[in-house]
Amino acid sequence: MEGETGLQKVLNSASGAINDTFSPLLRPIFQPIDSMLAQIPPIYWTLSAIGLFVATMVWVFMLKKEYVCIDSPGRGLRYDLRVWTIVSMLPHVVVYLYFGIKSL
Amino acid sequence: MEGSDAGLAGIDIVIVVIYMIGVFALGTYFARYVKNAGDFFLAGRALPFWAIGMSVVVSDIGATDFIATAGAGYTYGVSAANFDWIGSMPAMVFAAFIFIPYYWRSGVYTIPEFLGRRYNAAVQIIHASIWGIVLVTMLAVMLWLTAQMLETILQRDFAFQIANYEINGYVWLIVVVTGIYTVSGGLSAVVLTDVVQLIVMFVGGFALLVLSIWEVGGWGGLQEKVLAMGPEYQNHFTMLLPHDSDTPYPWTGIVFGLGIVMATGYMAGNQAIVQRTLGARSEWDAKGGMLFAGFLKVFIPLFVIVPGLAAIVLVPGLENGDQAVPTMIRELLPPGLRGLMFVALFAALMSSVDSSLNSASTIWTTDLYGRLMFFARGGEISERHALIVGRIFTSVFIILAGFCAPLLEGQETMYNFIQTVLSMFQGPVFAILLLGIMWRRTTQWGGLAGLVLGVACTTILNNTENVFPSDDPFLFVAWWSFIFSLIVTVVVSLLTPKDPDEKVRGLIFGQVIQDGEVQRVLRERTQ
Numbered sequence: 235m236e237g238e239t240g241l242q243k244v245l246n247s248a249s250g251a252i253n254d255t256f257s258p259l260l261r262p263i264f265q266p267i268d269s270m271l272a273q274i275p276p277i278y279w280t281l282s283a284i285g286l287f288v289a290t291m292v293w294v295f296m297l298k299k300e301y302v303c304i305d306s307p308g309r310g311l312r313y314d315l316r317v318w319t320i321v322s323m324l325p326h327v328v329v330y331l332y333f334g335i336k337s338l
Numbered sequence: 339m340e341g342s343d344a345g346l347a348g349i350d351i352v353i354v355v356i357y358m359i360g361v362f363a364l365g366t367y368f369a370r371y372v373k374n375a376g377d378f379f380l381a382g383r384a385l386p387f388w389a390i391g392m393s394v395v396v397s398d399i400g401a402t403d404f405i406a407t408a409g410a411g412y413t414y415g416v417s418a419a420n421f422d423w424i425g426s427m428p429a430m431v432f433a434a435f436i437f438i439p440y441y442w443r444s445g446v447y448t449i450p451e452f453l454g455r456r457y458n459a460a461v462q463i464i465h466a467s468i469w470g471i472v473l474v475t476m477l478a479v480m481l482w483l484t485a486q487m488l489e490t491i492l493q494r495d496f497a498f499q500i501a502n503y504e505i506n507g508y509v510w511l512i513v514v515v516t517g518i519y520t521v522s523g524g525l526s527a528v529v530l531t532d533v534v535q536l537i538v539m540f541v542g543g544f545a546l547l548v549l550s551i552w553e554v555g556g557w558g559g560l561q562e563k564v565l566a567m568g569p570e571y572q573n574h575f576t577m578l579l580p581h582d583s584d585t586p587y588p589w590t591g592i593v594f595g596l597g598i599v600m601a602t603g604y605m606a607g608n609q610a611i612v613q614r615t616l617g618a619r620s621e622w623d624a625k626g627g628m629l630f631a632g633f634l635k636v637f638i639p640l641f642v643i644v645p646g647l648a649a650i651v652l653v654p655g656l657e658n659g660d661q662a663v664p665t666m667i668r669e670l671l672p673p674g675l676r677g678l679m680f681v682a683l684f685a686a687l688m689s690s691v692d693s694s695l696n697s698a699s700t701i702w703t704t705d706l707y708g709r710l711m712f713f714a715r716g717g718e719i720s721e722r723h724a725l726i727v728g729r730i731f732t733s734v735f736i737i738l739a740g741f742c743a744p745l746l747e748g749q750e751t752m753y754n755f756i757q758t759v760l761s762m763f764q765g766p767v768f769a770i771l772l773l774g775i776m777w778r779r780t781t782q783w784g785g786l787a788g789l790v791l792g793v794a795c796t797t798i799l800n801n802t803e804n805v806f807p808s809d810d811p812f813l814f815v816a817w818w819s820f821i822f823s824l825i826v827t828v829v830v831s832l833l834t835p836k837d838p839d840e841k842v843r844g845l846i847f848g849q850v851i852q853d854g855e856v857q858r859v860l861r862e863r864t865q
Contacts (some may be wrong), residue, residue: 252801260798260805269805271590272582279578279589284423286597290428297435304439306622315625317432322633326427329636333416333577 279335287327294319350677351472354449356513357681361688366521375724379447381617385529390449390614390627393532393555393693395634397610398537400480400690404543404642404683405487406640409659411639413647415564415574418646419639424592427632429601429806434628437606438615440775440847442624447616449609450705450769452703456774456845457785464789466705468763471611472536473698477691477739485509485743487664495713510740517736520692521634521861525617535685538633542682543641545675546666550648553670555749560644563651574647582807591813598628600761600813600819610697673744691736699731707731762800765816766792769823784831792823 294302294316306313346354372378385393410418446452450469454462488508519527552561564571573579578589605611605628618624642663649662653669656662667679705723711719719727770788773780796819799805806814843849 246682252798256798256803257802259645260802264805268582272580272807276578276580277556279593281603282589282593283597286424286428290431293858294431301439302625304436305622307620308347313622315434315622315629318626318629318633322636323427323431324631325633325636326423329419329423330373330577333575337576337578337653 276337277334280337283330284334287323287330290321291320299327300338346677346680347673349674350680353674353677353681354684357538357684358511361531361685362515362519364534365515365523365531368519368523369525370593372524372725374523374721375703375728375862377526377697377723378725378728379613379704381525381529383617383809384615384619385614385623385627387623387626387630388505389401389533390618390623391634392536393529393614393689394611394627394631395638396532396536396686396689397614397693398635399539400686401563401637403690404661404686405483405663407639407642408646408649409661411643412587412649412659412662413589413657414451415571415647416577416639416643417573417579417585417592419643420577420587422594422635422638423543423602424437424573425596426605426635429605430628430635432602433605433612434625435770436847438612438628439621440614440759441612442618442621446581446745447704448701449491449607449612450701452845453770453774453785454705454709454844455489456780456782458772458782461770461782461785461789461824463709465763465767469697470701470706473610473701474735474739475696476744477694477698477735478745480687480691480694481509483514483737484512484683486726487683505712506831509743512691513736513740516688516691516695517733520695520736521732524728525613525696528696529614529617529681531692531769532689535689535766538678538685539682539689540637540641541816542679542685543637546645546663546679547641547673548588550645550652550671554648554651560647560651564647567654569648569652574650581676584808586808586812588813591808591811591817595813595815595817598817599765599768600816602669603816603820604765607764607771608695609701613693613697615701677757691739692742695736697719697733697821699728700733703728725780761812761816762793762796762819763820764824765796770827771840773827774845777828777831778842778848779836781831781834781837783834784827785828786830788827790825791818791826793825795819795822 298314299314299316302315303313306315311317371382376382379718394487407421409416441449441452444452444455448466450462450466453465470619485508488675502772520529552558553555554563561575573583573585575607578592579585579587581590582586612664615624615627618627631734645666646662649666653662653665656665669678670678707727708719708724711717760847770785773788774785796815799811799815799818805811
């Protein structure tokens with residue numbers, strides 16, 4: 235191609251060689267996976283995203299309080315990092331719920 | 339709309355000057371507290387959670403992100419916000435409760451240092467070299483992209499010519515101010531100036547948000563007007579897009595590639611992010627800082643994506659989405675507010691430059707120079723020696739970046755190449771970090787094979803066409819290279835001899851968290 239720099243030429247020819255070698259091998263592996271994922275209904279997209287947030291919050295509550303709050307400068311809810319996790323994550327969950335419901 | 343002239347008014351220049359003097363004075367003030375390498379690289383382990391949280395956010399969000407994320411909002415709609423929501427918060431929680439306490443207790447300065455202890459010198463040097471080079475190159479790239487942004491706002495050409503002194507002047511002002519306070523004050527100066535920079539960035543971002551929403555008639559008006567622009571805008575208010583849609587952000591890539599792999603790899607494996615938490619005054623502050631950062635990141639898309647969407651209505655027909663915010667600043671903001679937004683972009687840039695600079699210097703001093711000296715002299719370098727070398731590296735890198743920035747003009751390939759190199763490592767490094775921490779049986783050869791073959795896998799996936807539905811499948815590549823590296827590391831570890839107990843003592847999560855004797859030794863090391 236006209237105007238290509240030396241670096242571009244090397245990168246383009248390496249990229250072409252990789253594509254020619256591996257595309258025929260990888261397509262039969264990934265295309266069935268892609269077809270399967272493309273069938274999943276939209277409600278599950280939102281549930282997966284919210285599920286990641288909820289699972290993370292549940293996981294934090296499963297950790298020992300002594301481990302989560304070690305070196306805490308005080309007692310009470312405002313020093314409990316499990317509560318911080320909920321407070322930090324809830325706005326994110328609300329956003330995904332809002333857009334999820336809107337797109338249904 | 340205001341339809342203002344290009345350039346800054348007198349009031350805008352006054353705001354810029356006050357900001358620069360304030361940040362310079364604050365940054366250099368901390369030089370008096372820097373006595374050794376621990377003070378310089380880890381702020382003497384005295385940082386409170388709120389400073390860490392604010393610093394993490396501004397280190398992550400640069401001026402170029404402001405522009406590029408708003409550009410993605412302009413082109414793809416709200417789905418670009420996933421990077422600051424699902425692409426941050428869950429990862430920050432995992433980083434806060436798995437990786438950060440672990441790094442913090444093991445008393446390391448850098449992630450390559452941990453990889454060197456857990457695996458071997460080859461893994462440490464490969465990882466340190468890549469990050470060392472990428473961070474330094476990114477400094478020049480950040481300055482160059484900022485110059486391009488200034489070019490759009492001020493409508494000037496960027497080149498080192500006398501006629502274009504204005505943009506060059508701003509770029510070198512940033513180089514000099516950021517360079518001096520980072521060299522003199524180290525991480526304390528970087529983090530405390532980041533706090534001011536975050537406040538400035540939020541004030542500027544909020545001003546742009548309010549004006550954008552006002553101009554388009556509120557959130558409802560924005561949706562109505564954007565959706566009425568044509569069929570290509572029908573997905574602009576859809577957060578999760580179909581798996582087979584031709585965008586870089588399909589829901590599967592967002593949840594798995596971004597939410598699980600790229601985000602966690604970034605938050606737990608990026609030296610510029612992790613270094614702030616290593617400087618915490620306590621483990622509670624380190625964890626709390628990450629959670630606070632996650633909370634603050636909720637607001638970022640409001641400041642960048644919403645103006646990007648408003649630009650579709652207010653300045654339609656832009657050739658490139660990245661021109662959305664600079665054009666809005668030029669067209670929409672009156673004098674005074676334009677200066678404030680200008681300063682907000684400077685704040686975003688300087689906070690990313692100082693973080694990359696300090697982290698690059700830490701990696702070069704600890705993992706490359708320190709290793710070289712260890713092999714050459716058979717011993718660790720002293721704290722004083724490390725401090726002097728760290729300051730020399732910091733000075734050299736920022737000056738080099740200032741001179742190299744204009745050379746990147748017309749070299750978009752270099753920028754893309756650096757981004758690609760970085761993305762190639764994220765999945766594999768996260769895999770070996772995770773296994774190294776969580777699984778005792780992981781061996782040094784398993785880690786090395788997982789890293790090298792994982793990068794090979796990324797290279798192949800990045801260069802094969804029609805394998806994934808999107809033309810820009812980086813999220814899928816991150817996920818599959820992570821899975822591949824996990825498998826390779828497990829298989830090679832099981833085929834090679836177990837590492838001795840003395841080598842991995844204090845480096846496995848279970849020991850660090852539960853073994854009383856290991857905890858006592860580690861606590862002594864960090865005090």
